[in-house]
Amino acid sequence: MLLMQQILNGLLDGVYYLLIALGLSLIFSLGGIVNLAHGAFYAIGAYMTLVLSPYLGFAGSLVAAPVAVALLGMVIERTLFRRFYRSDPILSLLLTFGLAMIAEQALRMIFGAAPLSFSIPSWLRGQVALGSFIYSFYRVVLLGIAAACVAGLWLLLQKTSFGRVVRAGVQNPDMVGALGISLQPYMSVVAAIGIGLAGLAGVLLAPIYSIHPAMGQEIITPAFVVVVIGGLGSFWGVVAAALLVGLVRGVMVGIGYSAASTAAIYLLMLLVLLFRPRGLFGERILRFE
Amino acid sequence: MSNQQHFTRRGLMKAAGGIVLASGLSAPAILRAQTSEVIRIGHLTPRTGFLGPLGEYAVMAVDLAVEEINASGGMMGRKLEVLKEDSVNPQTASTKAERMIERDKVACILGEISSASCLTIAQVAQRNKVLYINTGGNSDALRGSDCKRYMFHIESQNSMYVKTAGRSFLRDGLVKGKRWYSLTADYAFGHDLLKVAKRFMEGNGGNFAGDDLVPTDATDFSAYLLKIREAKPDLVIINLAGTQTTNFLKQYAEFGLTFPVGGFGFDTALAWAAGKGNFVGTWPVVWHHLLDTPGSKNFVAAFTKKYGKPPENQAWGDYVAAKIVAQTVNDLKSTDSTKIIEHFEKGAKFDLLKTRQGYFRASDHQLMHEMYAVTALTADKINNQWDIFTSSPPVPGPDENLEGIAATKEENSCTFPT
Secondary structure, eight states, rough: HHHHHHHHHHHHHHHHHHHHHHHHHHHHHHHHHOOOOOHHHHHHHHHHHHHHHHHHHHHHHHHHHHHHHHHHHHHHHHGGGGGGSSOOOHHHHHHHHHHHHHHHHHHHHHHHHSSSSSOOOOOSEEEEEEETTTEOOOOOOOEEEHHHHHHHHHHHHSSSSHHHHHHHHHHHHHHHHHHOOOSSHHHHHHHHHHHHHHHHHHHHHHTTTBBBHHHHHHHHHHHHHOOOOOOOOTTHHHHHHHHHHHHHHHHHHHHTTTGHHHHHEEEEEEHHHOOOOOOOSOOOGGGOE | HHHHHHOOHHHHHHHHHHHHHHHHTTOOOOOOHHSSSEEEEOOOOOOOOGGGHHHHHHHHHHHHHHHHHTTTTBBBBBEEEEEEEOSSSSSHHHHHHHHHHHTTTOOOEEEEOOOHHHHHHHHHHHHHHEEEEEEOOOOGGGGGGTTTTTTTESOOOOHHHHHHHHHHHHHHTTTOOOEEEEEEEEOOOOOOHHHHHHHHHHHHEEEEEEEEEEEETTTOHHHHHHHHHHHHEEEEEEEEEEHHHHHHHHHHHHHOOSOOOSSSSSOOHHHHOOOTTTTSSSEEESTTTOSSHHHHHHHHHHHHHHSSOOOOOOHHHHHHHHHHHHHHHHHHOOOOOHHHHHHTTTTTTTSSSSSSSSSSOOTTOOEEOBBEEEEOOOOOGGSSOOOOOOOOBBSSTTTTGGGGOOOOTTTSOOOOOO
C-alpha cells in the first residue's frame, strides 16, 4: 500500500524534472548547446513570482513570469547562443556555465543570499483523497498544468508546420537550409519555449521549495540525468526518463534506502549508457555521432 | 628561414629575468603585511551552495563587528582589517586558510558553518600554530576525536543543541515511551547529530519509529512525508541543514501533517524563509533577535540599521567571535596565537550579549554559554515576518552550572594532539 503510494508519488515528482529537461533537450537537439544556465532561468522564474504575485496574484504570475523568462531567453538566444551554434561545444559550455554564475550572483546581489518566504495561495491549499491515497491538492494542480504544457508542446512539435521544420532541423540542418528555410527564427522560438518552461517550473515550485539564489543548481543535475537517460531528440524518451528518475528516487526512499536515492539515479544513468548509449529512445542524429 | 624560433642565449636571459621580476612582484605585499599599521584577521564561511544563505549573515555580522572595533580604537591602536572569502567546500576552505596564513599573515581565522570544512581549516591552523575560532560547525567530533589545541568553538556542539531542545520535549512529555521519526542530513554534521540524538532518546526511555538519512541535494520531501504519515510518530525530528529545513517545513504544511515537530539543528533564517503558518515546532538556538538583554538589543538595533533586517543566530556567532578576539588582543597587548590560547584556557570570561558571561572550557575549547529553545507561534499570533516564535528562558537556568548541557567527558572526550 505504502509502496503503491511511493510509486505514484515518484511518478508525480518526475514531472518537475520534466519541465526542466524538455527545454534542455530541445535547445541541445536543435542548436547543439548544452545549456548549463537552464537552472538559473528556473531560479529567475521563482524570484519573478515573488515580485509579481503581490500585483498580479499567483494565477497572474503563473502566466506573466514564464512569459517574461521566455522573452529573456529569446534575448539571450539572439545575442549570445546564436554565435555558438557552429562552434566547438566546449565554448558554448563555457558560455552557459558563466551565464549561470552571473545569473546566480545577480540574484544574490538583488535579493540577498537569505532564502525568501513564499507560500501556497490559500485557494490552492488542502488535501485531496484519490481512494485511500491522500495527496496535496496543490501538487495535483501542478501536475495538471505540467501535463497540459507537455501535451501542448508535443502537439506543437508534431502537428504544426512549425514543428515539422524544428524536427527536420534537429535531424539535418543543412538540408533544411538547402530548402531555403532559415533556422534562426525557429531557434529563437525554441529557446524561448525551452527557457520559458524552466521559468514555469520555477513559478510552480516556488510555493513548496525554498527560494534562494542557488536553487537552480539543485535542479539542473537531475534534469541533465533525465536528458541523458531519455536520449537526445526523443520527446517521449525525456518524458519516460523523467518519470523513471522520479520513480527510482521515490521508491528508494520508500523502501528505506533514502541515503542512496541520489546515487541510484546515477547508477540508472550508467546502466542506460552501458546498454543503450543513445539513451532509452534516443535517435541517431548524425551531427552528434 | 625564420630566426624567431631560434633559441638564443640573449632570449634565455630575457626570459629568466622576466620570471625573476614576475615572481618578485609578490614580495612587496609580504613586506607591507609585516610592517603596516593594520592587523589582519581571516574570515572563511560558505557564501554559495546550500549553506550560503547562512554565510551571508556571518559576513554581514563580521563587517559590523570590525566597523565597531575600529570606531572604538581598533586593536592595540592599530586598524583591524578582515579578509573575507567564500570557503565553498572542505578542500577549498583548507587552501584559502593556508593562503590567508602564509601570504596575508592573518593573526587568526574566524568563521565557517560546515563541520567538514571546520576540520580542514583547523588542520591548517594547527600546523601553522594560528588560532582558529569556529563560529558555526556543530559536530561533537570537532570537540572530541578531531579536537585541536588551536581551534576554539563559539558555536555550540550538537550535544548542547540536543540537551537544550530535549528539555522542552521532556517537559512536554514527548520522550519517555514515545516514538520519534527523524530525518537527518547525510554528511558529517548529520551523522554526528543522529548519534547524539539517539543517545538522548535511549537515555530517556524513548525509541525511533523511523530514521531516514537525506542526501544533501534532496529538495523534495514528499516521499518522506508519506512515510511519516504512515508511521504516525509522536514527534517528527528534523536534523537537516541549510535550505533543506525550509523545504521540509513548507512541504510539511503543504501535506497537512499535524504531528508535533522539532529538531536539533536550526537557524532562524530558515524559519523566516518558511514563513508564517509553515514554520512549526520547537527548536534550539544559540541566540535569537528577541533576547531581552541590553547587549542583544544594541546588536539588533545596529544590525537592523545597517542591513534593514534583524540578525539571525549565525550573525551572533561571527559578531561575538570578532569582539572576543579584539578584546583579548587589547587585554594581552599581543596578537600571538599561543598567548591568546593560554588566556582562553585560563577561563577568561566574555560578554556574549546574554544574561550571563561565558568562557571556553579548557578540556575541549567549547564556549560555555546559555542557549534557548524557541517555539513557533501560530499564524494568528504573528504580527510581522521576523517575530514568529517565542523563547524559553536561558538553558541552563540561572542557578545551574553552564556546563550542564555540554557533552560530558564520557560522552565526548578530547585529548589535544601536541
